[in-house]
Every structure is written in structure tokens, then in C-alpha cells.
Amino acid sequence: ADGIVKIDGKVYLLDFKTSAAVRENHIIQLAAYKKLIEEMTDYKIEGCLVVRIARGELKEGVERVTPYWIPDECIDDATGVWNMLLKLHKAGKRFRKYIKNINKH
Secondary structure (H helix, E strand, O other): OOEEEEEOOEEEEEEEEOOOOOOHHHHHHHHHHHHHHHHHOOOOEEEEEEEEEOOOOOOOOOOOEEEEEEOHHHHHHHHHHHHHHHHHHHHHHHHHHHHHHHHOO
16 A cells, blocks of 8 residues: 555555556556555554546546545455455465376376
8 A cells, every 4th residue: 555644643555556557457456555554553544535646648637646535345345356366366276286296197
């Protein structure tokens, strides 16, 4: 995560992105950061924010920096997706190890 801020006693998580748009993987990444920070610290994250920073020349009326509050429901869904991706990754490692062993014979 790019930042953790405390405002009026509440803790918020910030992630800066230099891209043309906010993407699904940005929200999944933010949810993973939230989960890790809450597991490793005593912080309770109250909200998550993606701050998109536009690169290059801008069209008329387009802002260079745009903040987007990510709704809690999206973070909850993205946390579920992160947990599934982590399970897939771990299972893949076990599969590759098993396959490597059986292919030796």
C-alpha cells in the first residue's frame, strides 16, 4: 500500500495508481493490502481509496489526480477473490512438486 492515514481517529488505506482507469486487479490488490495490514498490526482499516494519477497529456476537463473511494462491499468481494487466488497458487505449487516427483520415474 502507498499510504495509511488517520483522520478523526479513523484509519484509511491509500493506493496510488498511474493508469488510464481503475481496474479490478487494483481493488483486489487493495483488499489484499487491507487484509495483511489488519493481520500484522492493530489497525482497523475504516475505508480504502484508490488515487488515480493520469499520465501524459490530458484531454480537456480530465483531472490529473482523481480519488476513488472503494465501497466496503467491493473490498469484501475482492478479499474473497484474493483468498481464492492464494489457494490456487498454493495448490499449483503442490501440484508442480507432485508432478515433478512422479515424472522422475
